[in-house]
Amino acid sequence: MTSLAHPQLSGLGRNPAAPQDVLVRLAAHKAGRHGMALRQGRLADAVVEALLTHGDGDTAVGLHGDRISPEMRRRIAEHPDPAIRDAYADFVRDMVDRKVPMGVDDLEEAYGLPRTALVRAPSPSLRAAVARAWHDRPLAVQADLLADPEPQVRAAATEHGLPGVPPEWRERCLADPAVRVNVARYVPLTSEQFARLMRSEDEEVVQAVAGNPHLPAETVARLLDIDDPLVRVAAAQSRHVDAETRDRLYARVEAERADGNTDAEIALWWNFAEPSWLREAPLDERLTYLDCPHTPFRRVLASCHDLPEEAWSRLDSDPDLGVRRTAARRPDTPPEVLEELVRAHGDVFHIRPLLVDHPNFPRHTLRTFVDEPNPNVRCVALQDPALPVQDLQQLAAAAEPFLRGGVARHPNIPDALLEQLLSDPDPHVADDAAANSALGLDRMYRILAAADL
Secondary structure, eight states, X not given: OOOSSOHHHHHHHTOTTOOHHHHHHHTXXXXXXXXXXXXXXXXXXXXXXXXXXXXOHHHHTTOOGGGSOHHHHHHHHTOSOHHHHTHHHHHHHHHHHTTOOOOHHHHHHHHTSOHHHHTTOSOHHHHHHHHHHOTTOOHHHHHHHHTOSSHHHHHHHTSSSSSOOOHHHHHHHHTOTTTHHHHHTTSOOOHHHHHHHHTTOOHHHHHHHXXXXXXXXXXXXXXXXXXXXXXXXXXXTSTTSOHHHHHHHHHHHHHHHHTTOHHHHHHHHSOOOOOGGGGGSOXXXXXXXXXXXXXXXXXXXXXXXXXXXXXXXXXXXXXXXHHHHHHTTSTTOOHHHHHHHHHHHOOOTTSSSOGGGSTTSOGGGGGGGGGOSSHHHHGGGGGOTTOOHHHHHHHHTOSOHHHHHHHHHOTTOOHHHHHHHHTOSSHHHHHHHHTOTTSOHHHHHHHHHHTTO
């Protein structure tokens, strides 16, 4: 994490070019230890020894697995201080008790047992944690979890559609209050089961049933007049609803949203459900949704890769930006479509691969983005690893810290500009500058000397 008071030290701690002696000296400072917690790759034994000498239990939490050598793992396992010796295991156990999801490999390391044993552990919280983490467990293990006496374990075992609920378990699960909502979302329901769930008068149960992708037409029809925006949107997305009925359902929810109904707002804008069945429909049927006034249908259509050119032309001009971005991810998107989209709206940096990484994107145009008026578009230029120094200097003068931070991380940054950004008033920018592998060794030592390390 970035140290707000000592960002150069925290950044240096995660600098991939920092040599062993620099890291050993950094270990004596809390900010340096924080930076090293985010460092990629294995830590040298001497660095681990320094972290154990200067750090505490919080530091030791990050010293586990392949991040340290087998010798250091033995060293920590035999450490006289239990706060060090048990730091990682205690952290994982605390996360398990708090029901924070953990990877199954982390569970095995912390508890020292294979997942096949952990799934039968005395602790219900641990069994539930394994159920959440062991996604490819065999059906025999799933059956044991479904029969577990603890509700939290059964609930964890049914959170996702895989590995699923075997047909012989469905009736029992649908009768179980601990898992009914989970299971009602994805298992095929008989008419009798559907009717029983709808009589429950439990709002969550009804919403779960409404989103079940296996509902036949006769059951969907029974959802149409339920006074719940989430149910109406789910029904509107069903394959069994005609266009007129779909428009009526959406119009009603939109009117409720306009009147300030929070549930309607959530149903329309914060609900990630989509008509995924459309991807499997015949091409002729899918193309009828090109003119659908409801964005989720066009967005799903845009995620298909077998559409004719005329359809792509329409989707590339769709009024919804999300639809256009989805369409642009097809394998054969024209270069001019990609460039126009990114130049108008920038890229979405939390979704990989980036649009600028598309094989058809004209990367030679990246440096021309430097002069765009929108800072979110200008930052796209930084995706050019050979961006000229004068362009980096221009971006480093920006008022927006995220642009200066992008320059601080850039591989082509010159020494003088890196030196400037090391003293940036925004600590995150200074941290990024110190973490750049272009930072010279002499400058690393000066940072340590300034901190009396």
